[in-house]
Amino acid sequence: MTLVDKLNWRYATKKFDSTKKIAADKLRYILDAVQLAPSSLGLQHYRTIVVEDAEVRAKLREAAYGQSQITEASQVVILAAETGLNEDFGKKYIDNVATVRGVQREALAGYESMVLGAINGRTPEQLTVWAQKQAYIALGVLVSAAAEQDVDICPMEGFDADKFNEILGLTEKGLTATVIATIGYRAADDPFSQQAKVRRPKDEFFIHI
Numbered sequence: 001m002t003l004v005d006k007l008n009w010r011y012a013t014k015k016f017d018s019t020k021k022i023a024a025d026k027l028r029y030i031l032d033a034v035q036l037a038p039s040s041l042g043l044q045h046y047r048t049i050v051v052e053d054a055e056v057r058a059k060l061r062e063a064a065y066g067q068s069q070i071t072e073a074s075q076v077v078i079l080a081a082e083t084g085l086n087e088d089f090g091k092k093y094i095d096n097v098a099t100v101r102g103v104q105r106e107a108l109a110g111y112e113s114m115v116l117g118a119i120n121g122r123t124p125e126q127l128t129v130w131a132q133k134q135a136y137i138a139l140g141v142l143v144s145a146a147a148e149q150d151v152d153i154c155p156m157e158g159f160d161a162d163k164f165n166e167i168l169g170l171t172e173k174g175l176t177a178t179v180i181a182t183i184g185y186r187a188a189d190d191p192f193s194q195q196a197k198v199r200r201p202k203d204e205f206f207i208h209i
Ligand SMILES: Cc1cc2nc3c(=O)[nH]c(=O)nc-3n(C[C@H](O)[C@H](O)[C@H](O)COP(=O)(O)O)c2cc1C
Pocket: 010, 011, 012, 013, 014, 067, 154, 155, 156, 157, 158, 159, 179, 197, 198
């Protein structure tokens, strides 16, 4: 099956089979794909939180307007944007580049000033919005990687971010819950699995210039 076949197979799962757990190596593979998602300047200004704990998930479900996927899926993945992006964050990133690539930090001075300029040139609100956009890129990779592995997902924005932040202690970590995905296996009787995929017609969706 090609990636397009797999994307046709997947759908936003409304009813998960709560008896089915994702095998640890499969979950690791999907999360590895998320970690490889591209981000602006490579900053990865968000974090990925995986929640399996039943008690925590019961609270999250309440904060997600009772959506049953939160407790019925195998795990819930929360993509949480960094809210405290500052020079230190940028410098730490440059440190990491220098270490991983084995280059002198001074050789990265030009890149560092670009990174710090991108951070200092934004208001705190703009920085958070910027970070949130990166979380959505990770969501796209998560959706695709899960489909490749025949794992079901429901991407979700239908939750109260403030309540999620409180339940998961994200605010004190300098994070805000941005978008989430429940991940697991569809229930055999989820009627949504039988519905035709609705997308805008290609001639309306694509613009070739
Ligand atoms: C960012 C985002 C947020 C979404 N939020 C919810 C949600 O809170 N609850 C839900 O059941 N589905 C949610 N969906 C699923 C969409 O409704 C679904 O992806 C869309 O209708 C297309 O259908 P398909 O994914 O089955 O192809 C969300 C999808 C995205 C990408």
